[in-house]
Amino acid sequence: MQLTSYETASEMMQSLSAQIASELSAAIALRGRACLAVPGGSTPGPLFDLLSQAALNWANVTVMLTDERWVPTDSPRSNTGLIKNRLLVNSASAARYIALYAPGLDHVGGARALSQQVAPNLPIDVVVLGMGADMHTASLFPGAPELSLAQDARADAVMPMVPVGSDLEPRVTLSAQALETARQTHVLIIGDDKKTALAQAQSLSPIDAPIAQFLPNATVHWSPV
Numbered sequence: 001m002q003l004t005s006y007e008t009a010s011e012m013m014q015s016l017s018a019q020i021a022s023e024l025s026a027a028i029a030l031r032g033r034a035c036l037a038v039p040g041g042s043t044p045g046p047l048f049d050l051l052s053q054a055a056l057n058w059a060n061v062t063v064m065l066t067d068e069r070w071v072p073t074d075s076p077r078s079n080t081g082l083i084k085n086r087l088l089v090n091s092a093s094a095a096r097y098i099a100l101y102a103p104g105l106d107h108v109g110g111a112r113a114l115s116q117q118v119a120p121n122l123p124i125d126v127v128v129l130g131m132g133a134d135m136h137t138a139s140l141f142p143g144a145p146e147l148s149l150a151q152d153a154r155a156d157a158v159m160p161m162v163p164v165g166s167d168l169e170p171r172v173t174l175s176a177q178a179l180e181t182a183r184q185t186h187v188l189i190i191g192d193d194k195k196t197a198l199a200q201a202q203s204l205s206p207i208d209a210p211i212a213q214f215l216p217n218a219t220v221h222w223s224p225v
């Protein structure tokens with residue numbers, strides 16, 4: 001794991017956006033196309049604002065979420081809303097987007113159907129992971145009954161998940177295998193509570209701290225505020 005600390009979130013977002021753009025350009029130069037997976041939540045909005053303006057051949061980039069809340073895409077809880085408003089704009093509006101939501105299906109049937117769409121795009125070239133203070137990443141939640149299935153190397157590309165002990169909605173998540181096989185892994189976190197959680201995760205197993213599985217190959221980007 002490499003930890004890069006920044007003084008401010010703004011400095012961190014600029015640096016990470018430039019790194020991602022360069023990694024996607026390199027993937028396009030090598031293979032003609034690139035796949036980018038990004039988190040939802042409250043942290044990455046400013047990263048998306050910058051990345052959407054990056055000069056690269058977005059028509060050859062497939063964008064997907066690392067995980068999605070199982071709510072209609074016009075819900076304020078939908079990560080797709082965030083992606084459409086802040087990433088798939090400017091130059092990045094030319095990118096192809098695979099939404100991790102299927103109207104008319106529940107999160108279990110939806111995960112099965114979406115796996116067929118996601119699998120041909122693997123491996124991911126660049127994944128950005130968020131992390132909660134409980135050490136979840138994507139929607140791999142500690143304590144969830146579905147966690148070990150999503151962490152099985154034979155899991156479908158997209159798996160259902162219901163966070164435990166909260167009133168959060170059901171979700172779908174990329175499987176641990178789909179996330180772990182990414183060619184470049186960035187973890188993006190802000191604040192002292194997440195730095196403490198990161199340190200704790202390094203000595204725990206992925207069952208207790210799902211982020212732990214991805215740290216050996218990750219660059220972690222952290223700023224205090």
Ligand SMILES: O=C(O)[C@H](O)[C@@H](O)[C@H](O)[C@H](O)COP(=O)(O)O
Pocket residue numbers: 039040041042043044066067068069079129130131132136137138139
């Ligand atoms: O849909 C989501 O909530 C996520 O993709 C999730 O994994 C997120 O990255 C972490 O929960 C951190 O969330 P914050 O950035 O809001 O702290």
